[in-house]
Amino acid sequence: MNYRSLAFRLSLWYSLLLSATFALVGIGMFYGLQQYLRSSLRDSLRRRSAQVEQILDQSRPDISDAEISDAINTRVSPEFNNRFVRVTREPATLNYRSGPPADRSFDPKAVPPIAAEWLNSGVGRHTVTVPDQRLMVSATRIDTPSGRYLIELGSSLALIDALQDRLLTLLGLLLPALVVCAAGGGYLLVNWALRPVDRMSQTAEQMSIKNLEARLPVVPIGDALERLSLSLNHMLKRLRDSVQNSRRFLADASHELRTPLTVVKGELQEIVAGVSVQGAMRERIGSVLEEVARLEHLVSGLLALSRFDAGEAQLEWYEVDLAALGESTSEQMRLIAEDRGVELECSTLEPTVIRGDRGRLKQVIVNLLDNAIRFTSRGGSVAVRTARDDLYSILEVHDTGIGIPTAALPHIFERFFRVDEARSREDGGAGLGLSIAKSICSAHGAQIEVASEVGHGSCFRLVFPRPGTATSARVSARTNRSNAAVRYKPHIFSVARPPAAVSPGAASSASDVEAGRSSQPTSMP
Amino acid sequence: MRLLIVEDDRKLADFVARGLRAEGFAVDLAADGRAGRDHVDSYQYDLLILDLMLPLISGTELLRMVRRSNPTLPVLILTARDATDDKVKHFEAGADDYLTKPFDFAELVVRVKSLLRRTPVERTDVILVSNLEVNRLTRQVCRGGQNIELTGKEYALLEYLLSSPSRVFTRTMILEHVWDQSFEGVTNIVDVYVRHLRRKVDDPFPVKLIHTVRGVGYCVREAQQPAEAE
Numbered sequence: 001m002n003y004r005s006l007a008f009r010l011s012l013w014y015s016l017l018l019s020a021t022f023a024l025v026g027i028g029m030f031y032g033l034q035q036y037l038r039s040s041l042r043d044s045l046r047r048r049s050a051q052v053e054q055i056l057d058q059s060r061p062d063i064s065d066a067e068i069s070d071a072i073n074t075r076v077s078p079e080f081n082n083r084f085v086r087v088t089r090e091p092a093t094l095n096y097r098s099g100p101p102a103d104r105s106f107d108p109k110a111v112p113p114i115a116a117e118w119l120n121s122g123v124g125r126h127t128v129t130v131p132d133q134r135l136m137v138s139a140t141r142i143d144t145p146s147g148r149y150l151i152e153l154g155s156s157l158a159l160i161d162a163l164q165d166r167l168l169t170l171l172g173l174l175l176p177a178l179v180v181c182a183a184g185g186g187y188l189l190v191n192w193a194l195r196p197v198d199r200m201s202q203t204a205e206q207m208s209i210k211n212l213e214a215r216l217p218v219v220p221i222g223d224a225l226e227r228l229s230l231s232l233n234h235m236l237k238r239l240r241d242s243v244q245n246s247r248r249f250l251a252d253a254s255h256e257l258r259t260p261l262t263v264v265k266g267e268l269q270e271i272v273a274g275v276s277v278q279g280a281m282r283e284r285i286g287s288v289l290e291e292v293a294r295l296e297h298l299v300s301g302l303l304a305l306s307r308f309d310a311g312e313a314q315l316e317w318y319e320v321d322l323a324a325l326g327e328s329t330s331e332q333m334r335l336i337a338e339d340r341g342v343e344l345e346c347s348t349l350e351p352t353v354i355r356g357d358r359g360r361l362k363q364v365i366v367n368l369l370d371n372a373i374r375f376t377s378r379g380g381s382v383a384v385r386t387a388r389d390d391l392y393s394i395l396e397v398h399d400t401g402i403g404i405p406t407a408a409l410p411h412i413f414e415r416f417f418r419v420d421e422a423r424s425r426e427d428g429g430a431g432l433g434l435s436i437a438k439s440i441c442s443a444h445g446a447q448i449e450v451a452s453e454v455g456h457g458s459c460f461r462l463v464f465p466r467p468g469t470a471t472s473a474r475v476s477a478r479t480n481r482s483n484a485a486v487r488y489k490p491h492i493f494s495v496a497r498p499p500a501a502v503s504p505g506a507a508s509s510a511s512d513v514e515a516g517r518s519s520q521p522t523s524m525p
Numbered sequence: 526m527r528l529l530i531v532e533d534d535r536k537l538a539d540f541v542a543r544g545l546r547a548e549g550f551a552v553d554l555a556a557d558g559r560a561g562r563d564h565v566d567s568y569q570y571d572l573l574i575l576d577l578m579l580p581l582i583s584g585t586e587l588l589r590m591v592r593r594s595n596p597t598l599p600v601l602i603l604t605a606r607d608a609t610d611d612k613v614k615h616f617e618a619g620a621d622d623y624l625t626k627p628f629d630f631a632e633l634v635v636r637v638k639s640l641l642r643r644t645p646v647e648r649t650d651v652i653l654v655s656n657l658e659v660n661r662l663t664r665q666v667c668r669g670g671q672n673i674e675l676t677g678k679e680y681a682l683l684e685y686l687l688s689s690p691s692r693v694f695t696r697t698m699i700l701e702h703v704w705d706q707s708f709e710g711v712t713n714i715v716d717v718y719v720r721h722l723r724r725k726v727d728d729p730f731p732v733k734l735i736h737t738v739r740g741v742g743y744c745v746r747e748a749q750q751p752a753e754a755e
Contacts, residue, residue: 255578255605258626259534266540266630269741273693282739289740293696296627297709332678332704332714339717362707370712 007190015183022179026171033167037160038136042127045138049153051075052085053142061145065095072096084108084135084154089147105156106133114139114152134158196225200232212240247310257299265292301432305415308439315357315443322395322464323349325358326384329365333373341378344369352388354464356444364437364448368397368460371433375458376401393464404452412450413438526641527551527568531561531587532576532603541574544630545637558582565591570598572640577604577615585618592619599640603628629695652687655747657726657734659687668730678703679722682715686735686745695742719743 002008055071056063068087072078078085078098082105087096098108111130114137118126127138137154196219203216215236216229271277272285307313330346337344365384372382380400387394404412404419411417416431434448441448445465452458528550532538535556542552553568555561558579565573565587573591577584584602591598602620604611612623622636652659657668664680666673675683681703686694696715700708708714719735727733734745 255626258605259537262627263534263536263540265627266544269630269693269695270544272738272741286739286741293740329707332708333712335678335721336712336714336717339720359705359707362705366707366712 007187010190011183011187014186015179018182019179022175026175034164041136041155045153045155048076049138049140049151052151056144056149059146063146069096082156086152088150105158106135200229212243261296304436305439313443317355318358319353320356320358320361321351321353322393323351323386325362326386326395329362330384333369337373340373342373342376343381345381346384348385350387352386352393354393360440364440367433367437372397372399391466393466395462397460400457403454403456404458405454526571528572529553529564529570530574531555533557533579548634558587561587562590573598573600575600575602588618601636601640629698631692632698654690654745655734673725678718682718682722691746693738693741693744
């Protein structure tokens with residue numbers, strides 16, 4: 001059971017409140033009943049007492065104890081009625097005392113005399129309970145022709161006690177049962193009430209930018225839930241419309257930008273290929289053409305990114321061995337590296353097969369290798385490595401290049417971000433390469449991570465969830481979340497590092513670079 | 526050979542038509558889908574060059590119509606959309622080839638000619654430009670009787686440049702033919718390989734054969750003067 005769920009908390013509060021209410025009602029009922037029963041007992045005692053008073057009042061002055069006893073037994077019959085009667089003529093002559101009652105609930109001889117302070121107070125009537133006999137006694141003092149009498153008339157509280165006990169037992173059993181039933185019922189009720197919300201969230205879960213046609217189930221019950229689902233559906237419709245608009249805009253923009261580009265490029269190429277233009281003019285047109293090529297590259301990069309954003313990019317899924325792909329791509333780039341006097345090394349390649357779009361993945365590797373070679377000075381080295389463990393397939397591109405300042409690291413995957421202007425001039429690119437690489441990785445459910453230290457080098461790492469592992473989606477979702485928060489912290493690298501995948505020397509140099517605390521230039525094995 | 530270009534962008538249509546006429550084709554223009562359909566209905570064209578975003582009748586719709594009435598007419602699609610599923614969709618609808626804007630005119634000519642089965646590619650086994658000799662069977666390259674050792678990629682590059690001597694090949698075309706699209710726009714790989722190729726093919730000899738056309742690309746030709754009409 002989820003102790004933080006709305007249903008649980010609601011029913012907890014609900015049952016706490018219910019218990020408190022029931023407890024108050026129970027206490028009130030218990031004491032109210034007690035008061036009522038006692039006061040009616042008191043009234044009946046007084047009525048009986050009045051009968052005894054009458055006997056004494058109307059008696060002759062020389063009435064004997066036997067006559068009193070006879071009269072009382074006849075008119076009140078205390079033993080039969082389970083009552084206690086004691087008549088005392090002041091100062092201290094016991095005239096009559098009833099015998100043991102029929103139900104034996106008290107012992108008449110053990111009932112103590114009424115408290116002396118009351119006798120002296122001069123008040124006519126007094127009612128006390130005698131605790132050890134569970135007896136309520138009403139005492140009356142009257143003056144008669146035969147003298148001053150103290151009449152004590154009592155009745156057992158046993159009946160009231162029994163009734164109260166029964167009530168207590170009933171309340172004690174019934175109330176918890178009621179509370180439990182109410183809590184369970186409330187829990188079920190809240191869950192039932194929240195079920196439409198569950199269904200809504202399931203539907204919402206299945207929705208994506210590609211599937212905006214789905215609508216939340218509407219429960220036609222005219223309450224807040226219906227209004228919520230309706231307004232969410234309206235929002236979805238507006239979202240779909242705006243996505244469709246942006247897609248249409250994308251298509252239109254691509255058409256509108258690319259057609260004139262084709263004409264500009266074509267016409268200029270024709271001019272520059274002709275005989276009429278010579279010398280400086282040729283150079284200038286050539287320079288314009290180079291800018292056109294850059295513009296072309298920029299437009300296609302932007303469109304590629306927009307397509308990834310819109311979730312429209314179509315990937316062709318095949319089994320791809322990262323090691324083979326890394327090696328073949330490195331081979332193709334080797335000459336570029338040699339040209340710049342950079343050693344390109346790919347000896348630590350562990351075969352690891354993932355599912356992905358070969359062309360796009362190659363694009364990412366080409367991009368990373370090109371950057372690595374571009375920003376590594378003569379005599380440096382660039383290394384491609386792959387590794388795998390149970391959960392991840394990893395491809396890394398290390399270089400011993402100029403590195404990336406820490407302040408720039410969080411931004412290097414942003415569009416048009418440049419580390420500095422000097423670089424941008426040397427680069428000549430559009431500043432979209434790493435953004436596209438990141439989009440491609442995201443489309444593969446993979447992470448792209450970077451660690452770098454100025455002057456020592458950089459390491460770009462692609463982390464793919466292993467195919468076929470049942471948990472791969474979940475794990476990648478989890479790393480997505482955790483990496484989003486702490487992506488550039490070095491410990492992420494150690495978490496994702498497969499055991500014994502990279503040779504110890506490489507591992508330490510890599511983690512040194514990552515941690516940004518290397519004391520010596522990193523060396524590639 | 527008579528071609529029909531259905532393209533609503535006047536300038537692009539004019540530019541393509543001019544270039545194709547210079548290549549010796551007869552070219553008709555239609556500015557919208559309906560005019561395109563009328564043209565196709567009234568004349569037996571050898572090739573249709575079709576833009577997809579057209580007024581009145583869309584290129585996709587026109588393609589379907591054409592396929593119903595004339596299943597054998599080669600159709601080359603010109604489009605700004607380069608999504609793979611778009612391409613697949615149109616190949617399924619009966620397009621024969623597909624060119625994404627902005628395209629190189631030279632690439633368009635290559636595609637047109639190959640669609641018309643009039644490939645300019647020298648089918649002989651031995652290509653000869655000046656004193657440079659490339660044997661396509663043995664992959665042997667020699668210049669002035671001197672053997673030149675080339676790596677696989679260098680050979681592929683040279684053979685591609687020689688597939689149509691004197692034509693300027695753009696970097697994009699070279700990348701797509703010799704490498705693949707992964708390298709597009711990212712690296713200067715073409716320049717690096719051309720430099721290496723030159724070192725072996727041109728540097729030891731007084732007459733240079735591989736020429737750079739700034740802003741466009743490279744071509745192989747005999748003449749020394751930098752610009753010569755193709």
